[in-house]
Amino acid sequence: MTISSVTDLGSQMKLFNDRKEFTKALELFDKYKETNNPIFSSFMITQALKASANIRDFERGSTIHRLISSRIKDDPYILASLIHFYMQCGNLTCAQSLFDTASNKALPIYGAMMKGYIKNNIPNKAIDLFNEIKNPDAIIIILLLNACSLLGTNEVLNLAKKVSSQIPKSFYSNLRLLTSLLDVLMKCGDVTYAQLLFDRTEKKILPMYGVMMKGYIKNNMANKAIDLFHNIKDPDEIIINLLFNACAELGNDEALNLTKQISLKMSKLFYLNLRLLTSLLDALMKCGDVECAQLLFNRSEKKILPMYGAMMKGYIKNNMANKAILLFNEIKNPDEIVTNLLFNACAELGNDEALNLTKKVSSNMPNSFYSNYRISTSLFDALIKCGDCSMAEILFSKMEKSVINYGNLMSGFIKGNNPKKILDLFNQMKIDGIEPDLIIYFYIIKSLSQIGDYSISQSIIKQIPNYFLINDRIESSLIDMWGKIGNVDRAKEIFEKILQPDSTTYASMINTYGLNGMGIRAIELYYQVSSNFINEAHHTCVLNACSHSGLVDQARSIFKNIQIKTDKIYTTMIDCLSRASIFEEAQNLIDEFERDHSPVLPMYS
Numbered sequence: 001m002t003i004s005s006v007t008d009l010g011s012q013m014k015l016f017n018d019r020k021e022f023t024k025a026l027e028l029f030d031k032y033k034e035t036n037n038p039i040f041s042s043f044m045i046t047q048a049l050k051a052s053a054n055i056r057d058f059e060r061g062s063t064i065h066r067l068i069s070s071r072i073k074d075d076p077y078i079l080a081s082l083i084h085f086y087m088q089c090g091n092l093t094c095a096q097s098l099f100d101t102a103s104n105k106a107l108p109i110y111g112a113m114m115k116g117y118i119k120n121n122i123p124n125k126a127i128d129l130f131n132e133i134k135n136p137d138a139i140i141i142i143l144l145l146n147a148c149s150l151l152g153t154n155e156v157l158n159l160a161k162k163v164s165s166q167i168p169k170s171f172y173s174n175l176r177l178l179t180s181l182l183d184v185l186m187k188c189g190d191v192t193y194a195q196l197l198f199d200r201t202e203k204k205i206l207p208m209y210g211v212m213m214k215g216y217i218k219n220n221m222a223n224k225a226i227d228l229f230h231n232i233k234d235p236d237e238i239i240i241n242l243l244f245n246a247c248a249e250l251g252n253d254e255a256l257n258l259t260k261q262i263s264l265k266m267s268k269l270f271y272l273n274l275r276l277l278t279s280l281l282d283a284l285m286k287c288g289d290v291e292c293a294q295l296l297f298n299r300s301e302k303k304i305l306p307m308y309g310a311m312m313k314g315y316i317k318n319n320m321a322n323k324a325i326l327l328f329n330e331i332k333n334p335d336e337i338v339t340n341l342l343f344n345a346c347a348e349l350g351n352d353e354a355l356n357l358t359k360k361v362s363s364n365m366p367n368s369f370y371s372n373y374r375i376s377t378s379l380f381d382a383l384i385k386c387g388d389c390s391m392a393e394i395l396f397s398k399m400e401k402s403v404i405n406y407g408n409l410m411s412g413f414i415k416g417n418n419p420k421k422i423l424d425l426f427n428q429m430k431i432d433g434i435e436p437d438l439i440i441y442f443y444i445i446k447s448l449s450q451i452g453d454y455s456i457s458q459s460i461i462k463q464i465p466n467y468f469l470i471n472d473r474i475e476s477s478l479i480d481m482w483g484k485i486g487n488v489d490r491a492k493e494i495f496e497k498i499l500q501p502d503s504t505t506y507a508s509m510i511n512t513y514g515l516n517g518m519g520i521r522a523i524e525l526y527y528q529v530s531s532n533f534i535n536e537a538h539h540t541c542v543l544n545a546c547s548h549s550g551l552v553d554q555a556r557s558i559f560k561n562i563q564i565k566t567d568k569i570y571t572t573m574i575d576c577l578s579r580a581s582i583f584e585e586a587q588n589l590i591d592e593f594e595r596d597h598s599p600v601l602p603m604y605s
Helices: 003-018 022-033 042-054 058-067 076-088 092-101 107-119 123-130 138-151 154-166 169-173 175-187 191-200 206-218 222-229 237-250 253-265 268-272 274-286 290-299 305-317 321-328 336-349 352-364 367-371 373-385 389-398 403-415 419-432 438-451 454-461 472-485 488-497 503-515 519-526 536-549 552-561 567-579 583-594
Strands: none
Touching: 003 022, 003 042, 022 042, 042 058, 042 076, 058 076, 076 092, 076 107, 092 107, 107 123, 107 138, 123 138, 138 154, 138 175, 154 175, 169 175, 175 191, 175 206, 191 206, 206 222, 206 237, 222 237, 222 253, 237 253, 237 274, 253 274, 268 274, 274 290, 274 305, 290 305, 305 321, 305 336, 321 336, 321 352, 336 352, 336 373, 352 373, 367 373, 373 389, 373 403, 389 403, 403 419, 403 438, 419 438, 419 454, 438 454, 438 472, 454 472, 472 488, 472 503, 488 503, 503 519, 503 536, 519 536, 519 552, 536 552, 536 567, 552 567, 567 583
16 A cells, blocks of 8 residues: 555545544444554554544554554653543543653643643543643644633633733634634623624624523523524524523513514424424423423434423413323433433322332432432432421431531421421531521421420520521521410510511411410501501401400401401301300301312311
8 A cells, every 4th residue: 555545545434533433434434454564653543542532432542552652752742642542532541641751742742631621520620731832723722711611710701801801812713712602702601702792793603692592591681692693594403492581581471472483483393492492392391382392302213311391390380280200201211311300299298109209219219319419409308298208308318417407407397396306417517517598497397386386486586697587588487486375475575676577577476465365465556557468467367366255346347347258257257256166156157168069177176
């Protein structure tokens, strides 16, 4: 084989690589390698390493490395290709060793290392390496900007701005570089500067529109992404995908109409793009058109897991958790995202059937799933909402502790009427060194209300910082707690210090009077509540107060003047009459209610 044919061979390998037919490129290389006295050009070697890197064929690439080991020091392009290969395969040690031993570090070698660091999610190292380079070219600058985009901090924003202000003006004609700069500005939150740069740019390519749209979506400006979309003449699949993402963020009728309009106009070939199809399903679901999403999903012959995920998420959002579970049962090998959504659906239902499914799936899923914080948190939440706090507590003991997880478990024990567990958790928080927040103190006060012990309550309330005690929600809970313990004076003291009591605070104080046999005081306070505030809670609290104090006539008068009488209000009034042994009138109220409503069990208890 002559030298010219070697050149042809390299060109043929490049052609295969460009077509992403990497195996064919390597087969051609192997076939030539078996000939007598093969001559390996640098071009052939780089193409063979490129193919090996793309299919992550570590053994093949290592063989090529051994084959040309003597030429590495003299050829920066081969060295760069080798570094790229090892980085793609995740072997940072070999890549670093090659880089460190290189005597002449040309820009392509730095580029291969920076690109590898970015790929392996170590952008800080790429930035550190950039700082060693004296005269970076446009490619190196692009890689730096890509590293900055991954971090998205103020520090890298300042670095990106500094570098972009120092580069030659000719670099600004490089639209790929400009796109990367726009991307880092958007990801770091400097929308104003990105807009200014974008508007100043005369020649705009689709990727520039793409990073701007993506940036607007990230910065909660989905409307601006849609406005920008309307300026694009021939949007490609990536741009349309971003439009659907923007519409999903808005989730309103206008966004739904635009989603449908664009999906009807776009090329039929676009429907073969399953990522785009997933975004379309997501937009339809988030805009509330479940029927259209279902139709599109059912028509799709090839379905990928993200499509199932978009549908399940949509069902949960549209209060159809049962449908999300039915869809989950069709999936053969659910991944972490789909399993997470299943637990979310079970949490929404919160019944025995959902609990059984939660336990079944969690017992069969791979152990690696438990190390996924989102999955373990969703499983934890599902167990609590389905009422199995015992199993939730076992899972909690294995989880990373956080104030949110403590709060979730406490909420489960509140619902399960197990206040002692909440106090145990509160003590455990102190041991773990986790600072309680407002929600934690709210649950603690709730548990103290259930326990009803004055000395325990007094001891724990003293531990709550003063800035929490002046919170409206905490104040209402404290009024309720002292009322249930029987200390009306403490409850009244808190109530009277509140300059503008809200609806809940009034209800708590009315209920406190009622529980402690002070029906007249409850009625007086009830009539002080503004008509803007008054609701079902106030009506039931004052009627309960009348019931406990035997104030039947006052209860009749209040009940008569209530404009909208709910089943709870009827039930409370019926209880008041029954306690006073006025059974005939109580039965008449039941009959009156049932003329327009189905029977309600509490009315008969």
